[in-house]
Amino acid sequence: MATLDLIGLTKRFGSVTAVDTVDLTVADGEFMCILGPSGCGKSTLLRMIAGFEMPTEGDIRIGGESVTPLGANKRPTAMVFQKYTLWPHMRVFDNIAFGLQLRRLPRAEIARKVEEALALVSLSGYEGRFPSQLSGGQQQRVALARALVLEPKILLLDEPFSSLDAILRVRLREELRRIQRRLKITAIFVTHDQEEALTLADRIAVMNSGRVEQLAAPTQIYDNPATLFVADFIGAMNLLTAQVRGGQIALDGVALDAPDGVRDGAVTVAIRPEDLALLPDGDHAGAWRASVEQISDLGHYRRAILETPSGMIKIYLPKTAAAEEGSAVSAFVRRYLVYQDGAPPREVTRPLPAQALTV
Amino acid sequence: MTTAAIPPNFWTSTRRSFAATIRRDGFGLLAMIVLILVILGPLYSVVLWAFAERWQYPSLIPTQFGLRYWGETFSRADILRALPFSIVLALVVTLLSAVICLPAAYAFARMKFRGRQLLLLSFLATNAFPRFGLYVSIAVIFFRLNLIGTVQGVILIQLVNTLLLMIWIPTAAFQAVDRSLEEAALDVGASPLRVFIQITLPMVMPALSAALLLTFVNTFYEAQGALIVGLPRVVTMPVLMYSLINSQLVVQYGAVVSFVLWMPSLLLLLVANRLLRGGYLTAGFGV
Numbered sequence A: 001m002a003t004l005d006l007i008g009l010t011k012r013f014g015s016v017t018a019v020d021t022v023d024l025t026v027a028d029g030e031f032m033c034i035l036g037p038s039g040c041g042k043s044t045l046l047r048m049i050a051g052f053e054m055p056t057e058g059d060i061r062i063g064g065e066s067v068t069p070l071g072a073n074k075r076p077t078a079m080v081f082q083k084y085t086l087w088p089h090m091r092v093f094d095n096i097a098f099g100l101q102l103r104r105l106p107r108a109e110i111a112r113k114v115e116e117a118l119a120l121v122s123l124s125g126y127e128g129r130f131p132s133q134l135s136g137g138q139q140q141r142v143a144l145a146r147a148l149v150l151e152p153k154i155l156l157l158d159e160p161f162s163s164l165d166a167i168l169r170v171r172l173r174e175e176l177r178r179i180q181r182r183l184k185i186t187a188i189f190v191t192h193d194q195e196e197a198l199t200l201a202d203r204i205a206v207m208n209s210g211r212v213e214q215l216a217a218p219t220q221i222y223d224n225p226a227t228l229f230v231a232d233f234i235g236a237m238n239l240l241t242a243q244v245r246g247g248q249i250a251l252d253g254v255a256l257d258a259p260d261g262v263r264d265g266a267v268t269v270a271i272r273p274e275d276l277a278l279l280p281d282g283d284h285a286g287a288w289r290a291s292v293e294q295i296s297d298l299g300h301y302r303r304a305i306l307e308t309p310s311g312m313i314k315i316y317l318p319k320t321a322a323a324e325e326g327s328a329v330s331a332f333v334r335r336y337l338v339y340q341d342g343a344p345p346r347e348v349t350r351p352l353p354a355q356a357l358t359v
Numbered sequence B: 001m002t003t004a005a006i007p008p009n010f011w012t013s014t015r016r017s018f019a020a021t022i023r024r025d026g027f028g029l030l031a032m033i034v035l036i037l038v039i040l041g042p043l044y045s046v047v048l049w050a051f052a053e054r055w056q057y058p059s060l061i062p063t064q065f066g067l068r069y070w071g072e073t074f075s076r077a078d079i080l081r082a083l084p085f086s087i088v089l090a091l092v093v094t095l096l097s098a099v100i101c102l103p104a105a106y107a108f109a110r111m112k113f114r115g116r117q118l119l120l121l122s123f124l125a126t127n128a129f130p131r132f133g134l135y136v137s138i139a140v141i142f143f144r145l146n147l148i149g150t151v152q153g154v155i156l157i158q159l160v161n162t163l164l165l166m167i168w169i170p171t172a173a174f175q176a177v178d179r180s181l182e183e184a185a186l187d188v189g190a191s192p193l194r195v196f197i198q199i200t201l202p203m204v205m206p207a208l209s210a211a212l213l214l215t216f217v218n219t220f221y222e223a224q225g226a227l228i229v230g231l232p233r234v235v236t237m238p239v240l241m242y243s244l245i246n247s248q249l250v251v252q253y254g255a256v257v258s259f260v261l262w263m264p265s266l267l268l269l270l271v272a273n274r275l276l277r278g279g280y281l282t283a284g285f286g287v
Helices: A042-050 A092-102 A107-120 A136-148 A166-183 A194-200 A218-223 A228-233 B010-024 B026-050 B068-073 B077-110 B116-122 B131-144 B151-176 B179-187 B192-221 B224-230 B237-247 B251-278 B280-285
Strands: A004-013 A016-026 A031-035 A057-062 A077-080 A154-158 A186-191 A203-208 A211-216 A238-245 A248-251 A254-257 A265-271 A276-279 A287-297 A301-308 A311-318 A328-333 A335-339 A346-349 B052-054
Touching: A004 A042, A016 A042, A016 A057, A016 A211, A031 A042, A031 A194, A042 A077, A042 A154, A042 A186, A077 A136, A077 B179, A092 A107, A092 A136, A107 A136, A136 A154, A136 A166, A136 B179, A166 A194, A186 A194, A194 A218, A203 A218, A203 A228, A211 A218, A211 A228, A228 A238, A228 A265, A228 A335, A238 A311, A248 A265, A276 A311, A287 A311, A301 A328, B026 B052, B026 B251, B052 B068, B068 B251, B077 B116, B077 B151, B077 B192, B077 B237, B116 B151, B131 B151, B131 B224, B151 B192, B151 B224, B179 B192, B192 B237, B192 B251, B224 B237, B237 B251
Parallel strands: A031 A186, A031 A203, A077 A154, A154 A186
Antiparallel strands: A004 A016, A004 A057, A203 A211, A238 A248, A238 A265, A248 A254, A265 A335, A276 A328, A287 A301, A287 A328, A301 A311, A335 A346
16 A cells, blocks of 8 residues: 655657656555557556566656666566466465465465455455366456455556456456455556446546546546547547637537637537537527437437538437437537647536427 | 176177278278288287297297297396496486577577577478488597597487477477466566476476477487497497397397387377377477
C-alpha cells in the first residue's frame, strides 16, 4: 500500500518513442486504469513500473522512494499477466508459495498465507492441482492470488481478463474490484476495454501514442473528454466538423450557437447519441430535419441512425420512443461540446422544447 | 493374466475385423509384412545366433540352445577391456558435449546476434556430407597433431558427432519456454539465476534428458570415427564388434556382442521417445 509517482517517464525503442514523458501520480489505495488502443504504450508503461523494461528517461517512485535502479525481483510490485503464467511444473500451492519461500518465511506461515490467498479468490481446496487441470478463469485467479499473497505495495494488472469469455470477464472484474476495495491496495490496471476501465477505475488515464491524453474520474472522462481523441475513443460519439461565422456554428441543415471563447474558423462538434432528442417533423431551431435510416432494439434502449443534411447521426432513444424506419423526424441537439485548436472543449446545454417526443 | 477378462466373442470378433482390414487395406498389410521381414528378420537371426550352441542347415531354429558362448565371449580379454572403456568414453563425451553445447543452445534460443540462423544451420554440415570423407580429412589433421591412436583424438571426433542433437533439441526447448513465465518468477522476487534453476530448467528438463540419452546412445555406438582415429591402440565396443564379425569363424561372438549392445540402447531410446513427446525434436528441425 503506497503511492506511485511517475516523473517524466520515457521509453524509446530505437527511433520509436513508446512512452513519452508521462507524469502520473496514483494515490494510496487508488484503482487506476490505463486505457488506450493497442500500441499506445500502456503495456510498456506498466512493464517499466514492474521493472521488466528500463526507462530511457524519468523516475518511478513508490511511497516516495525511487525504484528506477531496481530490477523486477527487487521491487515491491506484483503483476498479473495477460497470458496464463502459472508455472506448469508446480502445483497451485507451490505457485503461490514460491515468492514466500524466497522470503524464507516459516513453513506454517506460508501454508496459512497460501490458504488465505486461495480463499480470497474463492479457490480454497485447489492447492494440489496442477495449472493444466484448471480453467482459464481459475488460472488467472491463482495468478491474482500469487500476486496478492506477497502483499505488494502496488498491484499491476496487464489486461488479465482479455483472454476469458465475456461472462467470466465481467464476473472476475467484479471480484477483483471487491478484493481491491477490501485490501485497500494500490492497483494499476492496463486495458483496451473501455467498459472494463469505466466500471473498475477510481480514475482513468487515457493514453494515445505514448502520452496521457486525459487523467480523470470515469464520469468526467465520459462527460467531458479533454481531447478529440478521448471523445472519439470513449463511448459512442457523433463528431462533425464545421465553420464558425459570426457566433454561429454552421453545420449543414442546422446552426448551433458558438459558446464564448470560440473564434471564427474551423471547429469540431461532438454530440453523444443520448444528447439528441426527437421532435415531430418540421422546422425547429437547433434541430435537423432527418429521416430514420435504421433502428436497433438493444433491450433497455433503442439505437437509431438518422440521415441528416450533415450525414449519418447516431442517437439513443428510450425503448418506449415511437419511431419507425423511414419516418421523417426532427433531431434536436440538447448538449454538445465544441473543440477548437486543441483547447479544452466548451460545453453547451439547451433546454428541451415542449413538443419533444422523447425525454 | 486373467483369461476371464476376455469377452466370449473376442476371438471371433477379432478375426472378423482382421478380415475386414485385409479387404479394406490389402496394400497396407502387405507393406507391414515386408517391413516386419526386413526389420525383424536380421534381429531374429542375431538373437537366435546369440543363444545357439549349434545351428545346422536346414533347420529354421538352432539345433541346440545354450549360453556357452556368452561365457566364452565375456572371458575374452579384448571385450573385458573394451566394454567398460566404451561406457566411460560415451559418458565423458556426453558430459563434455553438454558442457559445450547447452550454454550455446541457450544463447541460440535467447539472444539475437548476427549469423545466428546460419550458425545454427552449420551444425547440419556434419550430417549433410558423407561422414567417412569428413573423418578421413579430420584424421589427416589429427595425424599431424599426434592425436591418432589416442583417447583424446577419439573424444574429439566423437564430439563432432554430438553437436547437432545437443544444440538443436535444447535450443528448441529453450525457445519453447514462454518468457512471461520467467518474468512472473522474477516479479515475485527470484534472482535471474534462481529463475533459471527453478523455472526454466525444470521446463526444459525432458528435452535435455532426451538429448543427453540420444547423445549417449549415439556415441556408444559410434564406430567410424573411433575406427579411423582410435586404431590401433584405442578399441571401443562397436569397433571390436566389427572385427569380431569380420574376422571370426565363430558367428556367436559377434551375435552375443550385438545383442549386448542393443539392450541398453533399446531401453534408452524408449525412454527418450517418451521424453520427446513434447514435440521438441520436430520443433528443433523446424528452425
